[in-house]
Amino acid sequence: xxxxxxxxxxxxxxxxxxxxxxxxxxxxxxxxxxxxxxxxxxxxxxxxxxxxxxxxxxxxxxxxxxxxxxxxxxxxxxxxxxxxxxxxxxxxxxxxxxxxxxxxxxxxxxxxxxxxxxxxxxxxxxxxxxxxxxxxxxxxxxxxxxxxxxxxxxxxxxxxxxxxxxxxxxxxxxxxxxxxxxxxxxxxxxxxxxxxxxxxxxxxxxxxxxxxxxxxxxxxxxxxxxxxxxxxxxxxxxxxxxxxxxxxxxxxxxxxxxxxxxxxxxxxxxxxxxxxxxxxxxxxxxxxxxxxxxxxxxxxxxxxxxxxxxxxxxxxxxxxxxxxxxxxxxxxxxxxxxxxxxxxxxxxxx
Amino acid sequence: xxxxxxxxxxxxxxxxxxxxxxxxxxxxxxxxxxxxxxxxxxxxxxxxxxxxxxxxxxxxxxxxxxxxxxxxxxxxxxxxxxxxxxxxxxxxxxxxxxxxxxxxxxxxxxxxxxxxxxxxxxxxxxxxxxxxxxxxxxxxxxxxxxxxxxxxxxxxxxxxxxxxxxxxxxxxxxxxxxxxxxxxxxxxxxxxxxxxxxxxxxxxxxxxxxxxxxxxxxxxxxxxxxxxxxxxxxxxxxxxxxxxxxxxxxxxxxxxxxxxxxxxxxxxxxxxxxxxxxxxxxxxxxxxxxxxxxxxxxxxxxxxxxxxxxxxxxxxxxxxxxxxxxxxxxxxxxxxxxxxxxxxxxxxxx
Numbered sequence: 260x261x262x263x264x265x266x267x268x269x270x271x272x273x274x275x276x277x278x279x280x281x282x283x284x285x286x287x288x289x290x291x292x293x294x295x296x297x298x299x300x301x302x303x304x305x306x307x308x309x310x311x312x313x314x315x316x317x318x319x320x321x322x323x324x325x326x327x328x329x330x331x332x333x334x335x336x337x338x339x340x341x342x343x344x345x346x347x348x349x350x351x352x353x354x355x356x357x358x359x360x361x362x363x364x365x366x367x368x369x370x371x372x373x374x375x376x377x378x379x380x381x382x383x384x385x386x387x388x389x390x391x392x393x394x395x396x397x398x399x400x401x402x403x404x405x406x407x408x409x410x411x412x413x414x415x416x417x418x419x420x421x422x423x424x425x426x427x428x429x430x431x432x433x434x435x436x437x438x439x440x441x442x443x444x445x446x447x448x449x450x451x452x453x454x455x456x457x458x459x460x461x462x463x464x465x466x467x468x469x470x471x472x473x474x475x476x477x478x479x480x481x482x483x484x485x486x487x488x489x490x491x492x493x494x495x496x497x498x499x500x501x502x503x504x505x506x507x508x509x510x511x512x513x514x515x516x517x518x519x520x521x522x523x524x525x526x527x528x529x530x531x532x533x534x535x536x537x538x539x540x541x542x543x544x545x546x547x548x549x550x551x552x553x554x555x556x557x558x559x560x561x562x563x564x565x566x567x568x569x570x571x572x573x574x575x576x577x578x579x580x581x582x583x584x585x586x587x588x589x590x591x592x593x594x595x596x597x598x599x600x601x602x603x604x605x606x607x608x609x
Numbered sequence: 610x611x612x613x614x615x616x617x618x619x620x621x622x623x624x625x626x627x628x629x630x631x632x633x634x635x636x637x638x639x640x641x642x643x644x645x646x647x648x649x650x651x652x653x654x655x656x657x658x659x660x661x662x663x664x665x666x667x668x669x670x671x672x673x674x675x676x677x678x679x680x681x682x683x684x685x686x687x688x689x690x691x692x693x694x695x696x697x698x699x700x701x702x703x704x705x706x707x708x709x710x711x712x713x714x715x716x717x718x719x720x721x722x723x724x725x726x727x728x729x730x731x732x733x734x735x736x737x738x739x740x741x742x743x744x745x746x747x748x749x750x751x752x753x754x755x756x757x758x759x760x761x762x763x764x765x766x767x768x769x770x771x772x773x774x775x776x777x778x779x780x781x782x783x784x785x786x787x788x789x790x791x792x793x794x795x796x797x798x799x800x801x802x803x804x805x806x807x808x809x810x811x812x813x814x815x816x817x818x819x820x821x822x823x824x825x826x827x828x829x830x831x832x833x834x835x836x837x838x839x840x841x842x843x844x845x846x847x848x849x850x851x852x853x854x855x856x857x858x859x860x861x862x863x864x865x866x867x868x869x870x871x872x873x874x875x876x877x878x879x880x881x882x883x884x885x886x887x888x889x890x891x892x893x894x895x896x897x898x899x900x901x902x903x904x905x906x907x908x909x910x911x912x913x914x915x916x917x918x919x920x921x922x923x924x925x926x927x928x929x930x931x932x933x934x935x936x937x938x939x940x941x942x943x944x945x946x947x948x949x950x951x952x953x954x955x956x957x958x959x
Contacts, residue, residue, distance in 0.1 A: 425773070428904055428938050435908035476826075476861070479881045479902050479934075511826070513863040514882050531829045532864050552829050554778055558785035584829075588778050 272334040273403050275580050276467055276504040276526050276546050284576050285333040286603040287405070288596065289508075290586030291326040292338040295593050298325045309354040313340050319390035323404075324397055330600050334403050335394060337463070339387045341409030341471060344451050345418050347378035352417075365421040372444045380455030381462060391463030406465030408456055410472035410509065411448040411490035412483075418444065427477050434478075434486055441486060449490040453497045460503050469506040469528070470494060476511020488518055495523040506548060510585065516541040531584025535573035547574055550584035556595045563595060567602040576608040622684040623753050625930050626817055626854040626876050626896050634926050635683040636953040637755070638946065639858075640936030641676040642688040645943050648675045659704040663690050669740035673754075674747055680950055684753045685744060687813070689737045691759030691821060694801050695768050697728035702767075715771040722794045730805030731812060741813030756815030758806055760822035760859065761798040761840035762833075768794065777827050784828075784836055791836060799840040803847045810853050819856040819878070820844060826861020838868055845873040856898060860935065866891040881934025885923035897924055900934035906945045913945060917952040926958040 272285040293299055299322050303312060312318050323338040342352045342360055353361045366372060381388065394404055416430040424430075434441050452470075459465040475487055487509070495505055508528025509515060519527050520543040529538045529549030538547055555566055571581065581603040587596060622635040643649055649672050653662060662668050673688045692702045692710055703711045716722060731738060744754055766780040774780075784791050802820075809815040825837055837859070845855055858878025859865060869877050870893040879888045879899030888897055905916055921931065931953040937946060 423775070425775075426938065428907075428940075431902070431904035432907040435905055435912065476882065480884045482902070511861070511882075514884060514887070532826065532861075534830045534864060537864070552781070552832070554781035555785055557778075557782040562785065588776065590778075 270403050270466070272580060273466055273504065275578065276506070278525065278544065278546055278578050280577060282608055284571055284579060284581050284603050284606055284608065286581040286600050287332040287334045287336065288326070288330070288583055288587050288600075289336075291330060291332055291596075292322045292336060293587075294589035295587055295591050295596055296322075296325050296329060297593070298322075298329065308356070309340075313338070313343065314386045316386050316389035316393055319387065320393035320397065323390065323394045327398070327402060330597055331604070332600060334405050334467070335398060336405040336407065336469075337387060337391050337394060337459075337465075339390070339407070341407070341414065341473075342417060343384045343387060344378060344408060344414050344448065344455060347380065347383035347455070348375040348447065348451055350375065350418055359423045360417060362417065362421040366418045366444060369440055369443070372440060372447065375444075375447055377447055378451035378454055380451065380458035384455055384458070388458050388463045391459060391465065395464040403466035404464060405506075406456060406459035406463060406468040408452045408459075408468070408470055410470050410475070410487065410507075411445045411452060411494075412478070412487040413472050413474045414448050414452070415441070415445055415486075416474045418448075427474060430474075431477065431482075434482060445486060445490050449493050453494055456494065456498060457501070460498070460501055465503060467504045467506060467526075468498065469508060469526075470524075471528075472507070472509035472512070474511075475509035475515065476513075480514045483512060483515055484518065487512075488515060488522075492522060499523040508548070520545065526580065528582075529584060533584075535570060539574060544578075546578040546580060548580040548582050549574075550582070551599070553583045553585050553588050553591070556583075556587065556591045556599060560595070560598050563599055564602045567599060568606060571603065571606050576606070620753050620816070622930060623816055623854065625928065626856070628875065628894065628896055628928050630927060632958055634921055634929060634931050634953050634956055634958065636931040636950050637682040637684045637686065638676070638680070638933055638937050638950070639686075641680060641682055641946075642672045642686060643937075644939035645937055645941050645946055646672075646675050646679060647943070648672075648679065658706070659690075663688070663693065664736045666736050666739035666743055669737065670743035670747065673740065673744045677748070677752060680947055681954070682950060684755050684817070685748060686755040686757065686819075687737060687741050687744060687809075687815070689740070689757070691757070691764065691823075692767060693734045693737060694728060694758060694764050694798065694805060697730065697733035697805070698725040698797065698801055700725065700768055709773045710767060712767065712771040716768045716794060719790055719793070722790060722797065725794075725797055727797055728801035728804060730801065730808035734805055734808070738808050738813045741809060741815065745814040753816035754814060755856075756806060756809035756813060756818040758802045758809075758818070758820055758844075760820050760825070760837065760857075761795045761802060761844075762828070762837040763822050763824045764798050764802070765791070765795055765836075766824045768798075777824060780824075781827065781832075784832060795836060795840050799843050803844055806844065806848060807851070810848070810851055815853065817854045817856060817876075818848065819858060819876075820874075821878075822857070822859035822862070824861075825859035825865065826863075830864045833862060833865055834868065837862075838865060838872075842872060849873040858898070870895065876930065878932075879934065883934075885920060889924065894928075896928040896930060898930040898932050899924075900932070901949070903933045903935050903938050903941070906933075906937065906941045906949060910945070910948050913949055914952045917949060918956060921953065921956050926956070 505524035506526035856876035
């Protein structure tokens with residue numbers, strides 16, 4: 260159940276996303292639903308693994324709603340994983356405790372790509388859509404729900420590499436050695452992602468969708484244009500008629516900001532390396548979201564407050580959504596997270 | 610012994626570093642001495658571990674000289690490791706096969722920092738200085754020798770974190786939690802590094818020194834100014850009277866290029882994310898070095914040639930040193946490396 264406090268919000272988050280004037284800066288946290296919350300860890304301990312949580316609509320919904328009440332954030336984000344897309348396409352993954360994702364089979368040949376299906380998102384990732392329905396019912400339209408997907412380049416990287424990597428050199432090698440096959444696979448991923456995000460919007464009731472390009476920063480600029488942005492653009496263009504704002508967050512892609520302002524999306528995520536004023540100068544009329552260094556939440560409350568105010572003032576309080584510059588780190592003290600959220604909420608917009 | 614081909618060079622590399630006009634683009638490769646060469650692997654197999662190679666002057670010299678003859682590069686770079694500095698300061702490291710560096714003891718408290726000595730570089734890293742002397746004798750002044758060190762922030766990261774990391778969140782946490790101690794440690798590292806680089810120049814005969822800031826890209830801009838660039842600046846200022854060019858290579862620090870042009874150094878390294886023309890626009894009168902994507906060496910020869918020419922033309926052939934945008938990947942085909950070097954050498958400067 261939602262407390263009184265968290266329901267008096269009037270979709271502040273969506274107003275900021277759409278560029279409308281707000282009288283308070285909205286705030287949420289990437290990875291807010293997860294390991295920082297004792298309540299999450301309790302649910303997590305009740306199942307055999309991370310994937311059981313992701314594929315169980317009731318439990319996904321429960322952990323999605325936890326931070327809404329506990330942290331008092333201005334939006335819920337559905338608890339899921341970007342790797343549900345490759346799995347729905349036919350490439351199963353495992354989540355290895357303390358190591359991360361692992362794909363027993365990876366993509367090498369044209370036949371491998373042809374064997375993959377285009378996910379429809381509605382049936383093959385039904386568990387997440389069903390979780391969203393539960394969350395929407397519980398939220399009762401008092402807070403917005405964020406849907407999300409990985410950007411095609413990031414998903415591609417995992418499907419080639421088979422897991423995390425320092426250099427993703429196999430994925431990048433693939434771009435140079437088999438560019439046509441890379442486009443073939445990226446096209447299938449993109450179509451799957453569009454289907455999935457449409458299902459999140461039409462069936463799951465997502466009020467905004469965010470596209471995460473976690474590995475944008477490992478490509479040279481010209482390759483990111485060709486293999487990364489091209490497909491993000493397709494997603495944005497395809498969804499732009501649905502009247503649901505889109506956030507694009509490409510981590511580490513400082514070099515690509517001249518292109519981001521051209522995307523058919525409303526919000527740009529900003530990582531913690533980027534100076535807020537610089538981002539603003541590049542973003543045109545778009546809303547910006549970010550970008551406190553997740554490590555700052557290890558600092559003193561005094562420091563967190565000071566830096567939070569500094570951040571808001573550098574971004575300017577309008578067309579702005581406060582967040583971290585990346586997902587919250589798992590060992591962050593829950594009280595510091597709460598303190599950060601309150602610091603944003605206490606900031607007086609003049 | 611050096612072949613005829615590699616001795617007819619007239620220090621092309623140094624001329625370019627100093628901004629003098631050249632009639633051919635000089636080229637070398639970060640990590641050219643190492644795993645891509647069968648000759649290196651043979652030497653490596655003859656010792657018990659990587660550190661035995663680093664601390665043995667004769668073997669270090671041998672693997673330093675290998676690529677000079679075999680690849681035909683325009684400079685030798687001493688075979689060593691950036692982690693010799695923490696070890697000389699009193700923090701021992703191990704190099705774990707296929708995993709990377711590991712520090713059994715890491716830095717937590719003021720007492721830990723006070724227990725460290727300032728390395729003099731001359732005695733405590735004598736093995737590398739001795740290796741340089743052998744290399745210089747063998748080179749007989751026909752090719753220049755590059756010395757190097759890690760930048761203080763990168764060294765600091767390892768000393769706090771105890772090894773590689775995806776986020777270096779412990780090192781970054783330290784900056785927020787104990788900024789005074791961070792400066793205390795960075796100051797000691799910086800003094801050690803200055804001593805070491807001076808020893809490389811005065812005793813080892815280094816003709817240029819390169820400072821590698823591998824983890825620059827994980828800091829927010831304001832923190833990089835405070836904890837990163839400040840100390841690189843001290844190194845550059847301190848060495849600037851010695852008439853030996855300095856190269857600064859801060860990987861992933863696109864956000865800091867406005868500051869790089871102010872450094873008292875002659876050359877800036879460019880990683881593969883950065884557009885050459887953009888780097889040129891930021892670099893002022895400095896020489897640039899880089900930035901082919903190391904993964905491009907997995908591509909066809911035709912593609913390597915095309916992209917190499919494109920890169921040279923984007924940088925412009927003057928005030929430019931061709932290199933990769935990062936160290937060469939260990940599984941790169943030696944013939945492709947050679948092909949890249951030849952492609953640079955065959956480029957006709959108009």
